[in-house]
Amino acid sequence: MSTARKSGGAVAVxxxxxxxxxxxxxxxxxxxxxxxxxxxxxxxxxxxxxxEEVLDDLTRFANNAIHxxxxxHGITVSVRTVAEGRTARVTTNRIDENSLxxxxxxxxxLAASQPKDEQLLALPGKxxxxxxxxxxxxxxxxxxxxxARAVRSACDLAIKHGxxxxxxxxxxxxxxxxxxxxxxxxxxxxxxAEFSITMQEAPAASWAKANAGDVRDFDSRQLAARASEKAxxxxxxxxxxPGKYTVILEPSAALDLVxxxxxxxxxxxxxxxxxxLNGRIGKPLFDKNITIVDDAYHPLQLGAPxxxxxxxxxxVPLVDRGVPKNLVYxxxxxxxxxxxxxxxxxxxxxxxxxxxxxxxLSGGDxxxxxxxxxxxxxxxxxxxxxxxEVEPYEKIMTGMTRDGLxxxxxxxITSAVRNFRFNQSxxxxxxxVEMLGPAVRASGEEAFEMVVPAMKVRDFNFTxxxxx
Amino acid sequence: xxxxxxxxxxxxxxxxxxxADARVMHLRxxxxxxxxxxxxxxxxxxxxGLGIRVLVNGAWGFASTDRLxxxxxxVCAAHAVSxxxxxxxxxxxxxxxxxxxxxxxxxxxxxxxxxxxxPLESQLALLLAADAEMRRIKxxxxxxxxxxxxxxxxxxxxxxxxxxxxRKVISGCGIVATAFQGDEIQKRSxxxxxxxxxxxxxxxxxxxxxxxxxxxxxxxxxxxLHSAAQCPQKTxxxxxxxxxxxxQIHESVGHPIELDRVLGEEANFAGTSFLTLExxxxxxxxxxxxxxxxxxxxxHGPGLGSFAYDDEGVPAQCTDIIKDGQFRGYxxxxxxxxxxxxxxxxxxxxxxxxxxxxxxRMTNVSLLPGPWDYExxxxxxxxxxxxxxxxxxxxxxxxYQFQFSTEIGWEIKGGKKVxxxxxxxxxxxxxEFWNSCDAICSAKEWALWGTPNCGKGQPMQTMGTGHxxxxxxFRNIQIGGAFSGQ
Numbered sequence: 001m002s003t004a005r006k007s008g009g010a011v012a013v014x015x016x017x018x019x020x021x022x023x024x025x026x027x028x029x030x031x032x033x034x035x036x037x038x039x040x041x042x043x044x045x046x047x048x049x050x051x052e053e054v055l056d057d058l059t060r061f062a063n064n065a066i067h068x069x070x071x072x073h074g075i076t077v078s079v080r081t082v083a084e085g086r087t088a089r090v091t092t093n094r095i096d097e098n099s100l101x102x103x104x105x106x107x108x109x110l111a112a113s114q115p116k117d118e119q120l121l122a123l124p125g126k127x128x129x130x131x132x133x134x135x136x137x138x139x140x141x142x143x144x145x146x147x148a149r150a151v152r153s154a155c156d157l158a159i160k161h162g163x164x165x166x167x168x169x170x171x172x173x174x175x176x177x178x179x180x181x182x183x184x185x186x187x188x189x190x191x192x193a194e195f196s197i198t199m200q201e202a203p204a205a206s207w208a209k210a211n212a213g214d215v216r217d218f219d220s221r222q223l224a225a226r227a228s229e230k231a232x233x234x235x236x237x238x239x240x241x242p243g244k245y246t247v248i249l250e251p252s253a254a255l256d257l258v259x260x261x262x263x264x265x266x267x268x269x270x271x272x273x274x275x276x277l278n279g280r281i282g283k284p285l286f287d288k289n290i291t292i293v294d295d296a297y298h299p300l301q302l303g304a305p306x307x308x309x310x311x312x313x314x315x316v317p318l319v320d321r322g323v324p325k326n327l328v329y330x331x332x333x334x335x336x337x338x339x340x341x342x343x344x345x346x347x348x349x350x351x352x353x354x355x356x357x358x359x360x361l362s363g364g365d366x367x368x369x370x371x372x373x374x375x376x377x378x379x380x381x382x383x384x385x386x387x388x389e390v391e392p393y394e395k396i397m398t399g400m401t402r403d404g405l406x407x408x409x410x411x412x413i414t415s416a417v418r419n420f421r422f423n424q425s426x427x428x429x430x431x432x433v434e435m436l437g438p439a440v441r442a443s444g445e446e447a448f449e450m451v452v453p454a455m456k457v458r459d460f461n462f463t464x465x466x467x468x
Numbered sequence: 469x470x471x472x473x474x475x476x477x478x479x480x481x482x483x484x485x486x487x488a489d490a491r492v493m494h495l496r497x498x499x500x501x502x503x504x505x506x507x508x509x510x511x512x513x514x515x516x517g518l519g520i521r522v523l524v525n526g527a528w529g530f531a532s533t534d535r536l537x538x539x540x541x542x543v544c545a546a547h548a549v550s551x552x553x554x555x556x557x558x559x560x561x562x563x564x565x566x567x568x569x570x571x572x573x574x575x576x577x578x579x580x581x582x583x584x585x586x587p588l589e590s591q592l593a594l595l596l597a598a599d600a601e602m603r604r605i606k607x608x609x610x611x612x613x614x615x616x617x618x619x620x621x622x623x624x625x626x627x628x629x630x631x632x633x634x635r636k637v638i639s640g641c642g643i644v645a646t647a648f649q650g651d652e653i654q655k656r657s658x659x660x661x662x663x664x665x666x667x668x669x670x671x672x673x674x675x676x677x678x679x680x681x682x683x684x685x686x687x688x689x690x691x692x693l694h695s696a697a698q699c700p701q702k703t704x705x706x707x708x709x710x711x712x713x714x715x716q717i718h719e720s721v722g723h724p725i726e727l728d729r730v731l732g733e734e735a736n737f738a739g740t741s742f743l744t745l746e747x748x749x750x751x752x753x754x755x756x757x758x759x760x761x762x763x764x765x766x767x768h769g770p771g772l773g774s775f776a777y778d779d780e781g782v783p784a785q786c787t788d789i790i791k792d793g794q795f796r797g798y799x800x801x802x803x804x805x806x807x808x809x810x811x812x813x814x815x816x817x818x819x820x821x822x823x824x825x826x827x828x829r830m831t832n833v834s835l836l837p838g839p840w841d842y843e844x845x846x847x848x849x850x851x852x853x854x855x856x857x858x859x860x861x862x863x864x865x866x867x868y869q870f871q872f873s874t875e876i877g878w879e880i881k882g883g884k885k886v887x888x889x890x891x892x893x894x895x896x897x898x899x900e901f902w903n904s905c906d907a908i909c910s911a912k913e914w915a916l917w918g919t920p921n922c923g924k925g926q927p928m929q930t931m932g933t934g935h936x937x938x939x940x941x942f943r944n945i946q947i948g949g950a951f952s953g954q
Contacts, residue, residue: 020547057551058927062733065560069551070530070927072823073544074517091513093534106512113588114507115596144529144554152558166735168926198736205735244953272503273609273648351501351508351612385739388860390873390950391891392653398871398950400864402739421862421869421895423950445737461953464895464946466869467742 021140022053022175023075025187032179035079035100040181042104044081046123048180048310050347052076056172059147064155064165066148080348081107082123085116087349121331125182129305129312130297132188135173136214139191142171150195154224158199161228167197171215178310188304194443195220198403199231203468204416206230207383207403209252211443213302230382230404237416239465240407246378246434247460248371248408251442253381254455257426258361259447260389260397265294265318265326266344267333268353276395276427281324286430289364292319294328294344294356300441300451301358308347316342318356322431330354363453364436371435371456373411378456380406380413384422387446395426399446400466420462432458472541473625476520479545481627485522485552487565488545489626491779492518492536493822498584501614502595505603508612510592517822522548526562527555532823565802566812568782570629575776578766579637579670583617586671591615594679595643601683602645607691610646614663615639615674616920622779630781638772638932639673640666640920645687647694654693654890656686656875660711661858666918666932668770689876692888699877699892701948705849706894707941709856712874713835714917714935720898721753721760722833722933724867725789725797726816727804738924739865742898743795745808751795754902757838760790762799764815764831769916771934773831775818780826782815789833793903801828820929827925832916834936838908842939845907847883853947854878854885854939855892860950863898871895873950893950901942909938 028051039047053075060068078091081104088110090103147169158165175189193215198207208227210218249257261276269275277285296303296313305313309331316326329337330345330353344354372380382404390396401419408414437454473490480488494516501508518541519532529552533544583591595613602611618638625631642664646655659665659677667673708716724741728734743751754760764784766774775784780801788796799816800808818829846854855874863870877892878885916936923930 056927059555060926061558062735063560063731066527066555066558067733068530068825068827068926069528069555070532070825071547071551072532072927074515074532074534074823076515078513087510089511091511091515093515093517110510110512110588114510114592117507119506144551145557148554148557155558164732164735166732168736170926196736200732200735207736272646274646274653278648349508349510351503351506385865386862388862390860390893393648393651394954396950396954398860398862398873400862400869402865419864419869421864421871423871423952423954425954463949463952464869464871466864466866467897468864468866468868 020055022055022173022189028175028177031077031095032177034097035077036179036181038101039079039081039104042108044083044104044108046082046181048080048123050078050176050178052176054172054174057144058168058170059144059151060168061151061155062166064158066151069144079103079107081111083108083111085120086111086114087120089349119332121335123180123182124184124310124331126184127310127312129186132297132305134190134213134302136191139171139193139213139215140173142215150220153221154197157224157228162201163228163231164200165197168194169220170194176304180310184310186306186310190302192302195223197224197227199227201231201235204231204234204237205403206234209443211449212441233406234404234416237418239418242420242462242465244459244461246375246456246458248375248378248380249455249457250382251440251452251454252444253384255442255450255452256384256387256444256446257397258452259450260387260426262359263355265328266353266355267327267329267337270327274392276393277324284322285324285427286319286322287433288322289433289436290319290322290430291362293317293360294358295360296358298358298360298451303358307343307345309345311341311343311345313343316356328354328356360451361439361453363439366435366437368437368454371454372408372413375408376410378408379417380408390423396423397426398423418468419466421464422461423463424461429457429460434458469623470625470631472518472536472538473623475538476518476541476545477625477627479542480520480522480549483546483549485524485549487523487627488520489624489781490518490520491819491822492623494621495821496619498617500591500595501612502599503612504610505596505599507592515821518544519822520545520548521825522552523563524549524552525556527552527559528563529555530825563803564806566805566810568802568813571777571781572631573776574633576635577637577668581671582637583639583671584619598643598679598683601680602643602687605684605687605691607647607649608645608687609648613643615641624779624781626781632777632781634776636668637670638666639669639671640664640918641674641677643679643683645690647690649694652694654690656690657857658682658686660917661875663920666772666920668772668774693876693890696888696890699853699889699948701952703944704947705852705941705943706945706947707845707849707852707854707939709939710913710915710937711917712856712858712872713937713940715858715861715919716872717760717833717835717935717937718919718933719861719863720867720870720901721789722830725799726828727798727800728828730798731804731807737926742866742868747795749796752793752903753790753795753899754793755905756793757908758790758793758902758905759836760833761836762787762789762814762831762833768832769936771832771916772918772920772932773934778815778817779819780813780817782813785815787814799828799830818931820931824929827929829924829931830922830933832934832936835908837911837914837938840907840909842909842913845909845939845941846880846885849880849941850882852880853889853892854880855894868897870898871950891951894945894947895949896946904942904944905940906943907941909940913938
């Protein structure tokens with residue numbers, strides 16, 4: 001991620017047209033109150049309402065020009081009713097009173113069609129939430145013209161260097177509110193911005209991406225310049241034999257690999273015996289330099305301070321110096337395990353329970369340059385792609401490198417390398433971490449954004465090489 | 469709905485759009501799941517709105533809204549035009565398209581039993597009974613079932629005069645048994661993994677699957693896999709079951725033939741394609757017996773890629789992709805067809821919902837059946853491995869190098885399946901793989917598999933695609949590589 005100053009960046013922000021704004025909080029609360037009133041009159045013993053509003057814009061470019069440019073605005077209302085130990089959910093984006101009444105009736109009808117759930121919990125009451133400020137007016141004010149100018153600048157850079165640019169510049173805002181018939185009321189709003197660019201210099205390409213709540217936290221020109229420079233370096237890739245290599249994973253690559261661990265920390269996944277942590281809690285599993293927490297309040301995170309049931313999110317230490325210590329719990333999972341809910345439950349009803357959505361993997365103090373300088377022979381990995389789980393208990397993952405794989409010899413990058421396929425146990429990789437960079441808000445394509453560092457990992461297992 | 473769609477087109481025209489098309493879509497969905505004998509998800513949803521795409525100053529704009537009033541769609545159309553004008557700030561040339569006729573039509577996908585009219589109690593009862601059948605088997609530690617039904621209405625109107633209403637009814641269902649033992653997790657799914665089988669059909673699809681008969685059988689296999697031999701690492705003969713071959717087609721034929729990929733429009737995310745333009749009509753994609761079509765017509769079958777018109781108003785077509793092993797065609801839209809000199813779009817523009825821009829998607833990309841009887845194919849194989857039901861899939865961003873693993877494998881010796889193998893996998897290079905195909909089973913074994921979860925585009929869109937396949941044999945394949953070096 002770039003370190004553009006708040007006053008800098010590539011986007012000069014202008015005022016946005018007045019119709020392109022989220023509804024006021026009072027309107028969302030009004031919808032919640034209407035639904036709760038209608039649900040009560042329809043015979044629901046309890047009811048829970050989620051209202052989501054999104055206003056997203058995305059400018060997409062390829063071949064050095066904008067080719068897709070889209071805008072979306074919508075509100076959805078999701079209602080869960082409870083009657084006689086049964087529950088079901090109905091979601092609609094029709095918010096007139098008749099449609100909301102129909103949704104409530106459908107929910108009650110769905111609920112009544114199933115056997116009674118003896119484990120169904122009463123809805124939670126009023127909660128207290130930590131304040132988070134994640135709505136940045138400068139992000140909300142970005143216009144299509146602002147995005148087009150930033151894209152034009154990136155494309156001009158590509159043309160100047162004989163390259164071809166493709167990517168996206170997205171900005172958006174969203175808000176959610178939830179309430180229930182026991183007085184719980186929670187609201188959250190945020191902005192988000194993302195710039196992602198691939199620079200192609202035949203036959204090679206490279207890539208850079210950033211995601212933040214504040215559009216001023218990244219500089220699209222710096223990202224374009226970095227991708228351009230690496231694309232040029234990636235030309236004339238040579239083929240190396242598959243085998244075990246020391247790898248330096250840039251933060252995006254580390255994220256897309258580590259991100260596959262998130263559901264393993266769900267108490268429900270462990271109870272279902274589909275987590276790689278079954279039988280491994282409290283035992284050394286990773287190198288001592290691996291510490292992971294789930295922390296929705298970390299300054300580099302986005303997301304609401306409450307979960308799908310309205311429970312406040314807790315900061316949960318998951319792995320302490322290589323040892324898995326804790327899981328996250330929905331209310332139901334917590335009751336079964338005799339634990340306290342951690343605020344990680346999904347909206348009910350569901351079969352998956354919960355998951356940590358704000359992982360923070362503690363970093364170290366090694367810069368990428370220091371990792372390269374300390375490597376006698378290894379590979380610098382920009383991006384990994386199409387990652388899938390081959391074996392769930394040892395967490396063997398397969399995938400490809402992409403958009404910039406470089407050979408490091410005697411502390412220096414010496415050439416580009418053709419892309420490899422890896423088949424690598426994620427657990428083993430996290431036992432082989434030799435160096436860590438500072439933790440940053442990383443953005444990849446396979447996992448949602450988390451805070452992770454660059455990593456130097458020994459004996460990474462590459463099994464096949466492709467043709468470019 | 470027509471009034472709103474047409475009004476949005478008129479506003480776009482008044483604001484300067486030279487072309488516009490609008491879609492009002494109403495999507496309804498029901499999701500049911502069970503886990504370990506308990507109801508998991510029980511939910512229903514609907515979404516309705518309008519999306520309008522405009523061509524202004526030679527560039528595209530798109531906006532969508534759920535405010536279905538004349539004022540709401542007018543604001544949306546005006547916004548689309550302003551976005552299009554912003555796009556023109558970073559254009560290199562004006563967008564042009566091949567010609568297309570205007571169509572006025574209404575079409576509904578065929579189905580016998582509307583799944584939304586079937587009592588929910590009986591749907592849940594079937595899932596819970598299948599769940600119970602799997603849990604009877606010792607060693608099974610997790611059982612899961614799911615059903616999903618969708619009903620999608622779309623009203624398409626374009627500034628060239630098309631007015632097309634389509635209704636699609638989609639059903640899907642699957643069951644999974646998982647067994648955790650020692651340091652290994654094994655699972656078996658029926659009739660396919662990752663949600664089962666999905667088709668453009670009604671509840672008759674669910675009834676045809678005979679879940680209760682198959683539930684104990686797959687549960688038994690999940691438990692037995694723990695004592696099966698590990699799939700060897702070798703180069704040898706591979707026979708793929710139909711559903712796995714369907715995914716192989718999806719990844720190594722369906723995606724690389726998307727013309728937007730070929731032309732670099734997906735370079736930043738989904739990737740590009742090795743099928744660059746000079747390869748059309750010149751590349752030997754597969755062996756002589758390999759014939760692949762992209763067929764969106766309902767005559768091809770009730771696939772997730774079947775429709776009457778695409779979301780750009782182009783009629784469904786059948787396009788030769790691979791003919792007698794030769795590469796013959798791409799999936800195109802009106803704009804990309806123009807760019808490479810085709811006379812007409814192949815009709816593959818599809819959108820997930822009213823709030824997404826139509827993009828080039830697979831329709832039903834199918835391997836046509838061959839002459840082999842399945843039993844004869846096995847009997848004709850002296851030494852090989854049969855693999856079925858996908859477990860993982862991965863391919864590089866130009867669609868050359870792939871690796872798949874499946875839930876179960878069977879060693880074939882002397883023309884017979886002799887033992888079960890666990891953790892099977894195979895990999896290779898796309899064209900080398902298809903050129904190694906030496907036998908394809910007949911229409912008797914052919915099925916149109918539904919892939920409901922194909923992701924593409926930014927913002928991401930999930931689309932259903934169809935893949936007809938029958939079991940087929942491939943020679944000199946790298947087998948077992950997923951576990952090498954572990």
